[in-house]
Amino acid sequence: MTRVSEAADSTELAGEQFATLLRPGDVVLLSGPLGAGKTTFVRGLARGLGVRERATSPTFTMVREHRCHNDLGVTTLHHADVYRVRSLDEVVDLALGELVEEGAVAVVEWGELAAAVFGEDVVTVNIEVVTEESRRIEVGGAGVGDRAEAFARWAS
Ligand SMILES: Nc1ncnc2c1ncn2[C@@H]1O[C@H](COP(=O)(O)OP(=O)(O)OP(=O)(O)O)[C@@H](O)[C@H]1O
Numbered sequence: 314m315t316r317v318s319e320a321a322d323s324t325e326l327a328g329e330q331f332a333t334l335l336r337p338g339d340v341v342l343l344s345g346p347l348g349a350g351k352t353t354f355v356r357g358l359a360r361g362l363g364v365r366e367r368a369t370s371p372t373f374t375m376v377r378e379h380r381c382h383n384d385l386g387v388t389t390l391h392h393a394d395v396y397r398v399r400s401l402d403e404v405v406d407l408a409l410g411e412l413v414e415e416g417a418v419a420v421v422e423w424g425e426l427a428a429a430v431f432g433e434d435v436v437t438v439n440i441e442v443v444t445e446e447s448r449r450i451e452v453g454g455a456g457v458g459d460r461a462e463a464f465a466r467w468a469s
């Protein structure tokens with residue numbers, strides 16, 4: 314399920330619309346090179362979950378927590394960036410997998426580096442840089458489950 318974005322704004326919109334398909338307990342692993350647009354996507358995703366403040370890059374804090382206001386049952390967004398982790402133990406210590414059991418969603422930038430911590434039941438979002446302004450945003454992962462049709466609509 315791939316959606317093309319030709320500008321930062323449309324990546325943000327893709328994230329915002331993606332958010333409406335999320336459920337409490339979802340773990341979303343974002344991958345893509347430096348400057349691909351992972352944080353841009355999460356900024357839209359946060360808006361879609363009804364986060365009132367602007368989501369900024371958690372690169373140095375590793376994880377930021379946002380209160381959500383939506384009808385999806387998602388109360389909290391945990392936005393992590395594991396680019397700087399030196400060992401998977403640090404990711405385990407963040408306990409994101411446990412936090413999502415309390416009505417939260419976790420979104421992890423550079424999530425592929427920590428995929429082993431989260432197991433199979435994750436939604437993956439890969440952002441491929443095509444040109445300076447163009448991106449291919451691909452959604453997959455076992456966590457999509459019975460939402461494949463909805464994500465296909467999101468992509469089209
Ligand atoms: N179609 C696009 N989608 C997203 N960002 C775009 C697009 N076109 C240009 N950009 C620019 O690319 C940059 C993306 O930055 P962003 O911080 O979102 O990337 P990132 O993947 O989170 O990087 P990092 O790996 O450093 O965390 C922004 O400067 C944005 O304006």
Ligand SMILES: [Mg+2]
Pocket residue numbers: 351352353370394422
């Ligand atoms: Mg980022």
